[in-house]
Amino acid sequence: MIDLLALTLAGEEPASPCGENAKLRWQWLGEGLFEICPLHGYQRAVVISAGIHGNETAPIELLNQCVGEILAGTRPLAVRLLVVLGNPPAMRAGKRYLTSDMNRMFGGRYAQFEPSGETARAQQLEQAISAFFAGESAARFHFDLHTAIRESCLPRFGLLPFQQCPYSAEMLALLDAAALDAVVIHQAPGGTFSHFSSEQMQAASCTLELGKARPFGSNDLQQFADIHQALRAFISAAPLPPRTQRPMRVFRVAQSLIKRSEAFKLYLSNDTANFTELVQGTLLCEQPGEVYRVQHDTEWILFPNPAVALGLRAGMMLIEVPRNTLF
Ligand SMILES: O=C(O)CCC(=O)N[C@@H](CCC(=O)O)C(=O)O
Ligand SMILES: [Zn+2]
Numbered sequence: 001m002i003d004l005l006a007l008t009l010a011g012e013e014p015a016s017p018c019g020e021n022a023k024l025r026w027q028w029l030g031e032g033l034f035e036i037c038p039l040h041g042y043q044r045a046v047v048i049s050a051g052i053h054g055n056e057t058a059p060i061e062l063l064n065q066c067v068g069e070i071l072a073g074t075r076p077l078a079v080r081l082l083v084v085l086g087n088p089p090a091m092r093a094g095k096r097y098l099t100s101d102m103n104r105m106f107g108g109r110y111a112q113f114e115p116s117g118e119t120a121r122a123q124q125l126e127q128a129i130s131a132f133f134a135g136e137s138a139a140r141f142h143f144d145l146h147t148a149i150r151e152s153c154l155p156r157f158g159l160l161p162f163q164q165c166p167y168s169a170e171m172l173a174l175l176d177a178a179a180l181d182a183v184v185i186h187q188a189p190g191g192t193f194s195h196f197s198s199e200q201m202q203a204a205s206c207t208l209e210l211g212k213a214r215p216f217g218s219n220d221l222q223q224f225a226d227i228h229q230a231l232r233a234f235i236s237a238a239p240l241p242p243r244t245q246r247p248m249r250v251f252r253v254a255q256s257l258i259k260r261s262e263a264f265k266l267y268l269s270n271d272t273a274n275f276t277e278l279v280q281g282t283l284l285c286e287q288p289g290e291v292y293r294v295q296h297d298t299e300w301i302l303f304p305n306p307a308v309a310l311g312l313r314a315g316m317m318l319i320e321v322p323r324n325t326l327f
Contacts, residue, residue, distance in 0.1 A: 001071055005064035008032050008088050009216075024070070024077055032085030033128050036070055036077060044079040045138045046235060047129060047203070050145040052103050052193055054090025058219040059145030059210055062228055065221070066235070078237035082132045084125060086193070089117055094215055104312055106196035107189070126196060133201045141171060142197035142205040143231070147213040149305065152274035154181035154249065156227070159207040160326075161195035162186040168204030172326060175206065175248065177233070177240035179226035182249040182275070183326065184302065184318060188256070250326050251318040254299060259306065259314040261287040266306040266314065275300045275318075285314070292317075 002014050008031060018027040026036045032051070048066070050059035067083055069075035090097050099116035106126060110119040133140055158175045160167055160183060175183060189195060198205040210224055221228070226241075233240050257266075264287040268276075278284065278301060282294040285306075296319050304315035 001068070002026075002028075002034075003064070004032075004034055004067050004083065004085065005060060008085050009092055011088070011092070021073070023073065026071065029128060030124070032088050034067065034083045035132065036067070036081045036083070038077050038080070042078060042080045043138050043237070044234075045082075045133060045136045045140050046079045047082045047084060047132060047142040047197065048145065048231070048235075049084035049086055049125075049142070049193060051084075051088070051091050052086035052144060053096045053101075053146060053213070054087045054092070054098075055094050055096050055215070056145075056147040056213045057091075057216045058147050058214065058221065058224055059208075060085060060091065061216070061219055061221060062210075062224050063145065066228070066232065069232075070235075075232055076236045076238075079235045080136070080138065081235060082128070084128070086125065087118065087121060100309065101312065103193060104191040106191050106193050107199065109191040125193070126200075129197055129201060133203065139168075139170070140197075140201060140203035141168075141234075142194060142201070142203040144192070144194045144197075144205070144207045146207060146209050147211050148209050148274060148303065149213055150272070150274050150303075151212060152209075154275045155211055156180045157182040157184060157209050157275075159184045159192075159194070159209065160186060161190070161192065161198040161205055161207075162188050163198050167326060171204040171206060173240060174230055174234050175208075176243050178208075178230035179243065179245050180208075180248050181245075182251060184316075185250070185252040185321075185326070187253045190313075247323060250321050250323050251300060252321050252325070253316050254296060254319045255292070255317040256313050257285055257292060257304075257315040257317065259287070259308055259310055259312060260290070262310065263287055264306055264314060266304055268301065268304050272301065272304060274302050278317075284317070 105122040
């Protein structure tokens, strides 16, 4: 049986590039690109990606488990599914990226980066997703699975790419069932994989942050049981599990902190968790010609990282908005 993760980590290919059983057919489309299609019809075309950042291993292990269950026939597949392991060389190296952050390159932005394995891969992934959705009349979805560098006061959350049209109710129902603590709405276009699939493929897309990034073999996949269960139900077209947790909180990005100078200074300790609350007036970061203080009564910090490359996001400031902004 195919072990997608083992093959990818070994830099190998399956003995045969495609196969079929009584229920489905599968095809290896290239390194980290694997399509599975049910033989008896489907109503959804779904891309699930992980490993766009090579050191975010739990979602990769989770996705590999899903593929194993589908191929073994222990999990029925009711959708056309494209599985993407985003950055195999970075996965093998246990690094977020080797040259540049691929999740800033989508929507053709790779052309603005120094050419590298990652610029080529981002372009290849765009082509793979375009080919997957080309002429597809079923409802389109893309879930891009990540884990975060820091601990988080709200450990599991989704990031919705900026879009003009309402977010898909089916996707929001899945996020709700996946026991996420929060959802964050982007207010501007960006170079993320989920923004690309939303804007250019008209897919209902979301980045999912499922916990803290740890090396392969150090993840307790039990902590990811809720998202695993919800995704399994979604791709089997089974009823979603009922939510038993408190309602999801909804945030929107109030400000992206862009690092414009090597003198960029972030006034937060290294152990400040994501979704830490900061009060109005707090001095947060400084660089020549720019000082950022918390503007609203309360703002929540997300992904603070002063080590990013120049021109990239070094953090986001969020404000909480009413749930009916989305639901
Ligand atoms: O922990 C961090 O600092 C980053 C975790 C991560 O990779 N997050 C994604 C979010 C993508 C989005 O904004 O939709 C990223 O930064 O690429
Ligand atoms: Zn990530």
